Amino acid sequence: MNPRITGEELRRTFGSGSTEVHALDGVSLEVFPGELTVVTGPSGSGKTTLLNLLGGLDRPTSGRVLLDDGRVLSDLPEDEVLKTRRSRIGYVFQTFGLIPVLSAAENVEVPLRLVNTPAAERAEKVAAMLERVGLARHAKQRPHELSGGQQQRVGVARALVSGPDILIADEPTGQLDSDTAATIMDLIMELTHELGIATIVSTHDPLLRQRADRVIELLDGVLVS
DSSP states (O other), rough: OOOSEEEEEEEEEEGGGGGGGEEEEEEEEEOOOTTTEEEEOOOTHHHHHHHHHTTTSSSOOOEEETTTTTTBGGGOEEEEEHHHHHHHEEEEEEOOOOOOTTHHHHHHHHHHHHTOOOOOHHHHHHHHHHHHTGGGTTTTTGGSSSSSSHHHHHHHHHHHHTTTSEEEESSTTTTTOHHHHHHHHHHHHHHHHTTTTTTEOSSSSSGGGGGGGGEEEEEEEEEEO
């Protein structure tokens, strides 16, 4: 099986001269279909930087990000990166990132609107995904009417509704209590295996490592295990 996304000798430097910071220093990894890879490490270890590079939200100072279709994501023009993000990559954020004035269903629908999915198809896909994450009865509720765990389930549904084959989740349980965090990680694990998604999740919580198929540990921007 070929990796769906590969990072090769990724380096990301911020600043210059005496203020230069090496957020990542030569990190290489592969993420495979149906695999949940967890990236761990203390705050400031480079987890978010790594995920931003893999997801096309930032570009490496050196090294490259390869997709399984042969394209080098980190070298593509910005409009092609945007198209790739919308079609192939789903994101789950620590702060949920929901639009307050929209209902749960409307938040999940946003990625489909961005790619001009027909209305009937949007409705069908949104309903199916809300059902899958256990929120079918909460479709009309707005974020402030939902618990933190429910909001993050909406976030997971939104990330996956357009059928991406890569999922990137940056500290998706950072705002949640331990029991709710475990539930969200179980959901991500189930969907990863069920849908054959290549998933990479960052966390500083050692308890969440148990759910991983593979664990990568960063320290000061360097891969240590």
